[in-house]
Amino acid sequence: MSFKKTIALxxxxxxxxxxETTSAQTTxxxxxxxxxxxxxxxxxxxxxxxxxxxxxxxxxISAENIRITLMxxxxxxxxxxxxxxxxxxxxxxxxxxxxxxxxxxxPVNEWKTITATFNVxxxxxxxxxxxxxxxxxxxxxxxxxxQTILVGxxxxxxxxxAQVPNAKREIQVTDFSVDKSMFEFLxxxxxxxxxNTGNVHLAPRGNIFISKSDQKDVAILEVNPNKGSILPDSPxxxxxxxxxxxxxxxxxxxxxxxxxxxNGKTEQELKWNFAEASKLRWGKYTAKMLLVYDDGxxxxxxxxxxxxxxxxxRVIIYAVLIPLIPALSVYFFMKWRMKKAMNRGxxxxxx
Amino acid sequence: MQHKVVKKSSVPNVLMLVVxxxxxxxxxxxxxxxxxxxxxxxxxxxxxxxxxxGTICARPITTDTETLVKITFPTGFTVNPTAANWTTSVxxxxxxxxxxxxxxxxxxxxxxxxxxxxxxTFVSTDLTPGTTIYCFNFSGTTTLTTGTASNAYVGSVTxxxxxxxxxxxxxxxxxxxxxxxITITAVVPPNFSFSIAGGNTDSFxxxxxxxxxxxxxxxxxxxxxxxxxxxxxVKSANAGxxxxxxxxxxxxxxxxxxxxxxxxxxxxxxxxxxxxFTDSATATTGTVSxxxxxxxxxxxxxxSSGGTLSTTFQPxxxxxxxTDGDTITLKERAKISAIQKAANDYTDTLTVIAxxxx
Numbered sequence: 001m002s003f004k005k006t007i008a009l010x011x012x013x014x015x016x017x018x019x020e021t022t023s024a025q026t027t028x029x030x031x032x033x034x035x036x037x038x039x040x041x042x043x044x045x046x047x048x049x050x051x052x053x054x055x056x057x058x059x060x061i062s063a064e065n066i067r068i069t070l071m072x073x074x075x076x077x078x079x080x081x082x083x084x085x086x087x088x089x090x091x092x093x094x095x096x097x098x099x100x101x102x103x104x105x106x107p108v109n110e111w112k113t114i115t116a117t118f119n120v121x122x123x124x125x126x127x128x129x130x131x132x133x134x135x136x137x138x139x140x141x142x143x144x145x146x147q148t149i150l151v152g153x154x155x156x157x158x159x160x161x162a163q164v165p166n167a168k169r170e171i172q173v174t175d176f177s178v179d180k181s182m183f184e185f186l187x188x189x190x191x192x193x194x195x196n197t198g199n200v201h202l203a204p205r206g207n208i209f210i211s212k213s214d215q216k217d218v219a220i221l222e223v224n225p226n227k228g229s230i231l232p233d234s235p236x237x238x239x240x241x242x243x244x245x246x247x248x249x250x251x252x253x254x255x256x257x258x259x260x261x262x263n264g265k266t267e268q269e270l271k272w273n274f275a276e277a278s279k280l281r282w283g284k285y286t287a288k289m290l291l292v293y294d295d296g297x298x299x300x301x302x303x304x305x306x307x308x309x310x311x312x313x314r315v316i317i318y319a320v321l322i323p324l325i326p327a328l329s330v331y332f333f334m335k336w337r338m339k340k341a342m343n344r345g346x347x348x349x350x351x
Numbered sequence: 352m353q354h355k356v357v358k359k360s361s362v363p364n365v366l367m368l369v370v371x372x373x374x375x376x377x378x379x380x381x382x383x384x385x386x387x388x389x390x391x392x393x394x395x396x397x398x399x400x401x402x403x404x405g406t407i408c409a410r411p412i413t414t415d416t417e418t419l420v421k422i423t424f425p426t427g428f429t430v431n432p433t434a435a436n437w438t439t440s441v442x443x444x445x446x447x448x449x450x451x452x453x454x455x456x457x458x459x460x461x462x463x464x465x466x467x468x469x470x471x472t473f474v475s476t477d478l479t480p481g482t483t484i485y486c487f488n489f490s491g492t493t494t495l496t497t498g499t500a501s502n503a504y505v506g507s508v509t510x511x512x513x514x515x516x517x518x519x520x521x522x523x524x525x526x527x528x529x530x531x532x533i534t535i536t537a538v539v540p541p542n543f544s545f546s547i548a549g550g551n552t553d554s555f556x557x558x559x560x561x562x563x564x565x566x567x568x569x570x571x572x573x574x575x576x577x578x579x580x581x582x583x584x585v586k587s588a589n590a591g592x593x594x595x596x597x598x599x600x601x602x603x604x605x606x607x608x609x610x611x612x613x614x615x616x617x618x619x620x621x622x623x624x625x626x627x628f629t630d631s632a633t634a635t636t637g638t639v640s641x642x643x644x645x646x647x648x649x650x651x652x653x654x655s656s657g658g659t660l661s662t663t664f665q666p667x668x669x670x671x672x673x674t675d676g677d678t679i680t681l682k683e684r685a686k687i688s689a690i691q692k693a694a695n696d697y698t699d700t701l702t703v704i705a706x707x708x709x
Binding site for chain 1 (some may be wrong): 393394395396397398443500501502503526528529530531532540541542543544545546547548549550551552553554555557558559566569571575577578579582584592630632633638643644645663664666669672681683695696697698699700701702703704705706707708709
C-alpha cells in the first residue's frame with residue numbers, strides 16, 4: 001500500500017469515527033428519558049448546604065448527550081396552575097445550585113445519578129422553586145425547507161424551603177362543595193378549594209367525614225392522599241369522590257380503556273353489586289371536612305361542611321311497584337270475579 | 352247527666368305562670384353546676400393512633416373556688432395512667448379570640464394529680480368568671496394516644512372545688528384524621544418518562560399560502576407513576592416564523608388568553624400551535640385535560656385554530672394522576688397574506704418541557 005493510500009485510509013477511518021461520535025447526538029431518533037424521583041422536597045437551614053440525587057435514564061436506542069439547565073416555577077395566583085420560566089433578573093438563588101455534572105453522555109438503557117447541591121446563604125428565607133431540566137446537549141438539526149424545530153425536555157421539580165422562624169404557614173378554605181345538591185346514586189364528588197396565604201409551600205392532609213342524622217362517620221374519605229403541595233399565594237383544588245354505595249356509577253370501559261363520548265366526557269354506567277345492597281344510600285347527608293397542616297409546631301385544623309341529598313327514586317319506585325303490582329292484580333282479579341259472580345247471581349234471580 | 356266544667360284561663364294568669372316558670376328555672380340554674388364557656392381541647396397531632404400533646408382551654412361561668420380541673424378524654428383514646436407523665440406548660444398559648452383574652456391557667460399543677468380511665472385531673476387555683484379564657488398545654492410524651500379516624504369523639508372539661516364537687520362542666524368535640532404526615536422518601540420512587548418520536552424537526556405539509564397549512568405534527572409521550580400527574584409547557588423562540596434570508600416574519604396570531612377563538616386562522620393570518628392529546632385512560636389512571644390555565648390556549652379545533660405562541664413557557668396540557676402513556680401531539684399551523692415576503696427558510700424552534708406535578 002502506498003503512503004498516499006495509507007493516509008487516505010486513515011483519513012476515511014477518522015471521518016467515519018467522527019460520524020459514530022456524532023451519532024450519539026443524532027436528532028433523527030426519538031428522545032426517550034426517564035427521571036426519578038419527583039418532585040423533590042428539601043428543607044434547609046439558611047447558611048447550610050443540602051443535596052439531592054436525581055436519576056436520569058436513557059430509554060432511547062442510541063446514546064444521548066444530555067445537558068442540565070436550571071429553570072424556576074411558581075403557581076399562578078388565580079388558578080394555581082404551575083408556570084415554568086427561565087432565570088430572570090434578580091433570581092440570584094439560581095447561583096446557589098451546582099450539579100455534579102451538567103453535561104454528560106448517557107448510554108442506552110443506563111441510569112445516571114446527578115447530585116444537585118444547594119448552597120443556601122444565611123440570608124435565605126421561605127420557599128424557592130426550581131425546575132431541573134434535562135435536554136439534548138446539542139440539537140444538531142439538519143433542517144430542510146418548510147421545517148420547524150422541536151426541542152424536547154424533561155424537568156424534575158424541586159421545592160426548597162429555607163427554614164426560618166418567621167415563616168407564615170397558613171391555608172384557607174375558599175370553597176368546599178359537592179357536585180350536586182341532590183343525587184340519585186353515588187358517586188358524590190367533593191371539591192376542596194384551598195389557598196395558601198402563607199409564604200412557604202404546604203401540603204395539607206385530612207379527611208371528609210360523612211354522616212347522616214345520628215349515624216356518624218358513614219364514610220371517611222381522604223383528602224390529598226398524594227401529598228400535593230400548595231405554593232405560596234396560590235390556590236389549589238382537590239377533588240375526592242364518595243362512591244361507596246349501592247348501586248353506583250362507574251366509568252364505562254371497553255378493552256380496558258375508559259369510554260369517552262362525543263363531547264370528550266367519560267361515559268358512565270350503573271354498577272349493581274347486590275352483595276353490597278345494604279349500602280343503598282338515601283336521605284340527607286352531611287360532609288364535614290377536616291384538614292390539618294403543620295405550622296412548624298403543631299397540626300393546625302381547617303374545617304368546612306356541606307350537606308346534600310341522595311334520593312334513589314328509581315329504586316324507590318321499584319320498591320313500591322314490586323309489591324303493588326301483584327297486589328293490584330289480585331285486587332282487580334278478585335273484583336272482576338266478584339262482579340262476574342254477582343252478575344251470574346242476578347241472572348239466576350231473573351230466571 | 353254530669354258536665355265537666357272547664358274554667359278558661361285568663362291572659363294575666365297565663366303570664367303569671369310563665370313568669371313563675373322562668374323564675375324557677377333561673378333560681379334552680381344557680382343551684383346547679385353550670386357549663387364552661389369556650390371549652391376546647393386542641394391536639395398537637397390529629398392523626399389516628401398518634402401520641403400527642405395538646406392545649407386545653409376553658410372560660411369559667413360560675414363564681415366559686417376552683418381547686419381542680421378534670422379532663423375526660425373521648426372513649427377510644429388511650430390515656431396513660433401515670434399522672435407524673437402529664438406535665439404541663441403555659442407557653443405558646445392560642446391567640447386571643449375576638450372579645451376574649453387568653454391567659455395562663457392559674458395554679459395549674461406541674462403534672463396531673465391523677466390519671467385514671469379516660470380522666471386526667473390537674474390541680475388548679477381559683478378562676479375568675481368573665482371574658483378570660485384560661486389555657487394550659489399538656490405534654491405529648493407518654494400521655495395521650497388518639498383513637499381511630501373519626502369525627503365523632505366527645506369528651507368533657509370539668510372544674511371542681513373541694514370535695515370534689517363539680518362547679519362547671521362542658522363537653523367538647525374532637526376529630527382525628529387518617530394521616531397528617533407528608534413523607535419525603537418512598538420505597539417505590541416516583542418516576543417520569545418523556546419521549547418525543549421521530550427526531551426534532553416538523554415539516555409543513557405544503558408551501559405556506561393564503562390557506563391554512565399545518566405541519567405533520569410531533570408526538571410526545573408521557574408515562575409516570577407520580578400520583579399528582581404531569582404538566583407540559585411550550586415556548587417559541589420567536590413567537591413567529593422567521594426568515595433570515597428575507598428578514599421577514601409571520602407573527603403568531605391572537606393573544607395568550609386561554610382561548611383559541613382569537614387565533615383561528617379561518618378568519619385571520621398568522622402562526623399558531625394546536626395541541627391535541629390522547630388519554631391513556633384506564634380505571635386507575637389520571638385524566639388529561641386542557642382546562643383554563645392548563646392548556647386551554649392550545650386546544651384547537653384540529654383544522655384551522657390553535658393557540659398563540661409565546662417566548663415564555665405556556666402550559667399546553669396536564670394530567671391529574673398516574674399515566675401509562677398519555678400522548679400530546681403538537682401541530683403548527685400558518686396562513687400568510689398575499690404580500691408575505693417569499694423565502695424558503697421560514698422557521699421557528701419550539702421547546703417542550705414536561706414534568707411530574709408537585
